[in-house]
Amino acid sequence: GHFGRFGGRFMPEALIAPLDEITRAWQEAQADPTFTAELDRMLREYANVPSPLYEAHRFSEAAGARVLLKREDLNHTGAHKIRNVIGQALLAKRIGKPRCIAETGAGQHGVASATACAYLDLECTVYMGEVDTERQALNVARMRMLGAEVVPVTTGSRTLKDAINEALRDWVASVDTTHYLFGTAAGPHPFPAMVRELTRGIGDEARAQCLELLGRLPDAAVACVGGGSNAIGLFTGFVADPDVRLVGIEAGGDGVETGRHAATITGGSVGVLHGARSYLLQDEDGQTLESHSISAGLDYPGVGPEHAYLAQTGRAEYRPATDAQAMAAFELLCKTEGIIPAIESAHALAGALTLAQELGPDATILVNLSGRGDKDVHTAAQYFGLI
Numbered sequence: 066g067h068f069g070r071f072g073g074r075f076m077p078e079a080l081i082a083p084l085d086e087i088t089r090a091w092q093e094a095q096a097d098p099t100f101t102a103e104l105d106r107m108l109r110e111y112a113n114v115p116s117p118l119y120e121a122h123r124f125s126e127a128a129g130a131r132v133l134l135k136r137e138d139l140n141h142t143g144a145h146k147i148r149n150v151i152g153q154a155l156l157a158k159r160i161g162k163p164r165c166i167a168e169t170g171a172g173q174h175g176v177a178s179a180t181a182c183a184y185l186d187l188e189c190t191v192y193m194g195e196v197d198t199e200r201q202a203l204n205v206a207r208m209r210m211l212g213a214e215v216v217p218v219t220t221g222s223r224t225l226k227d228a229i230n231e232a233l234r235d236w237v238a239s240v241d242t243t244h245y246l247f248g249t250a251a252g253p254h255p256f257p258a259m260v261r262e263l264t265r266g267i268g269d270e271a272r273a274q275c276l277e278l279l280g281r282l283p284d285a286a287v288a289c290v291g292g293g294s295n296a297i298g299l300f301t302g303f304v305a306d307p308d309v310r311l312v313g314i315e316a317g318g319d320g321v322e323t324g325r326h327a328a329t330i331t332g333g334s335v336g337v338l339h340g341a342r343s344y345l346l347q348d349e350d351g352q353t354l355e356s357h358s359i360s361a362g363l364d365y366p367g368v369g370p371e372h373a374y375l376a377q378t379g380r381a382e383y384r385p386a387t388d389a390q391a392m393a394a395f396e397l398l399c400k401t402e403g404i405i406p407a408i409e410s411a412h413a414l415a416g417a418l419t420l421a422q423e424l425g426p427d428a429t430i431l432v433n434l435s436g437r438g439d440k441d442v443h444t445a446a447q448y449f450g451l452i
């Protein structure tokens with residue numbers, strides 16, 4: 066479970082056995098045609114996968130280069146998260162765990178977890194920072210409608226980091242009946258690799274769709290990076306194509322130089338958080354710092370270890386987009402394409418606008434539109450003074 070010097074599983078002794086059990090079960094499931102056939106069937110018939118590749122002509126004109134959008138916002142539940150949760154919920158069934166727990170920040174992973182558990186008749190408890198339950202209240206309502214228990218977390222900074230800590234505390238006490246349905250490509254082994262494998266359909270599909278549409282590969286593949294799942298899902302399909310630049314866009318918040326951001330690779334340092342060695346925002350004593358972003362889904366002081374590795378080897382590059390840049394890109398997509406993106410995804414769009422200026426009009430830029438903006442309408446309406 067290593068990516069160069071990154072990754073590993075720095076976890077309490079009590080969780081080593083369940084982590085071993087998931088690792089073994091996942092290896093067996095991947096080799097079991099019944100499991101993979103059921104996973105593919107559910108993705109196709111239930112989750113609306115594969116997602117379309119859409120050429121955004123008017124956004125491209127505004128950007129000054131050709132922009133293609135991978136429409137993960139059109140998946141069932143409105144984001145890429147459904148890919149990961151269907152695989153992990155099927156695995157929970159396979160190992161006889163009647164209950165799943167999950168952490169969530171933006172609420173998309175929580176909604177996807179509640180959805181998969183409703184479909185597969187599993188109990189579902191979602192831990193969510195109290196701050197996030199307020200700014201993503203719509204998703205709290207959706208999770209409860211889908212039959213999940215949502216536990217507002219009031220410890221620490223009351224955001225995603227604290228939700229993960231609470232979920233881990235639950236799991237230590239419930240390993241016999243419960244699978245921790247981890248929401249991003251971070252955490253202890255096997256989660257980063259398993260979530261990458263469950264999400265890599267994004268990049269594998271997009272690569273084939275680009276060859277069909279363009280007759281060649283794109284010049285760059287761009288995705289926002291919170292914990293890292295939608296970005297690693299997009300990048301993996303292209304990592305062996307050296308002419309395709311891989312660009313991860315982190316949450317620059319008020320600007321990295323202000324200290325109020327969630328740009329973990331750009332503004333952080335190597336350390337251990339939530340079971341893996343990667344980059345994180347920490348003070349000189351190794352205490353995790355609070356992150357800041359207008360986007361709940363990117364508001365996380367850690368990042369998946371495979372991104373740390375791709376950054377260190379130089380195969381991928383990571384740049385920040387501030388709240389203001391993301392919201393400007395959010396508005397531009399709304400008004401040029403009639404698509405309201407998730408604020409997380411708007412960070413990737415902001416990165417694409419900058420890259421378009423650098424690469425020029427002949428460039429083709431593939432952007433992962435990781436989710437739709439229904440959950441963010443209130444935040445965006447307040448930001449733009451529409452209500």
Ligand SMILES: Cc1ncc(COP(=O)(O)O)c(/C=N/[C@H](C(=O)O)[C@@H](O)C(C)C)c1O
Nearest residue numbers: 169170171173174291292293294295362436
């Ligand atoms: C639409 C959308 N796009 C991107 C992200 C960033 O998460 P990654 O793709 O795992 O980097 C997210 C993250 N959402 C998670 C959630 O909904 O709980 C996030 O807050 C945590 C799981 C990390 C998202 O909802």
